[in-house]
Amino acid sequence: MNYEKMLELAELAAKNAYVPYSEFPVGACVLCESGNTYAGCNFENSSYGLTICAERNAVGTAIANGERKIKAIAIFSPNKKNCTPCGACRQVLSEFQSDEGLDVILQGDEGIKVTPLKVLLPDCFEL
Numbered sequence: 001m002n003y004e005k006m007l008e009l010a011e012l013a014a015k016n017a018y019v020p021y022s023e024f025p026v027g028a029c030v031l032c033e034s035g036n037t038y039a040g041c042n043f044e045n046s047s048y049g050l051t052i053c054a055e056r057n058a059v060g061t062a063i064a065n066g067e068r069k070i071k072a073i074a075i076f077s078p079n080k081k082n083c084t085p086c087g088a089c090r091q092v093l094s095e096f097q098s099d100e101g102l103d104v105i106l107q108g109d110e111g112i113k114v115t116p117l118k119v120l121l122p123d124c125f126e127l
């Protein structure tokens with residue numbers, strides 16, 4: 001699947017975000033080595049720290065479907081261009097990046113922006 005279509009799926013997922021506290025919807029779509037894609041949105045909780053980011057929701061759905069290698073993730077927020085993944089999500093993504101790495105796809109100021117995860121998270125923690 002091409003990166004434009006993935007951003008569209010992320011945009012669609014953001015419409016389901018549950019964000020009564022921040023009013024900051026985010027959608028994400030991961031592309032796995034199988035060729036399958038999985039979308040996720042953020043969902044918040046009155047106990048704020050329990051909030052789950054869109055990226056981790058999408059990764060969790062991929063894992064629950066038996067996937068283990070992720071090639072790319074598209075992230076979209078209607079509130080903000082260049083909506084980069086938070087530090088925690090970068091670390092979670094690093095766990096499942098494909099052998100060729102993982103592309104992070106964002107809606108930039110002038111079209112799609114693609115950045116390798118290793119640029120966003122150099123020297124990630126590994127056991």
Ligand code: THU
Nearest residue numbers: 022024026042053054084085086
């Ligand atoms: N959020 C994400 O979904 N992904 C990120 O990478 C950063 C933040 C969500 C969490 C919360 O629901 C809202 O954005 C504001 O922080």
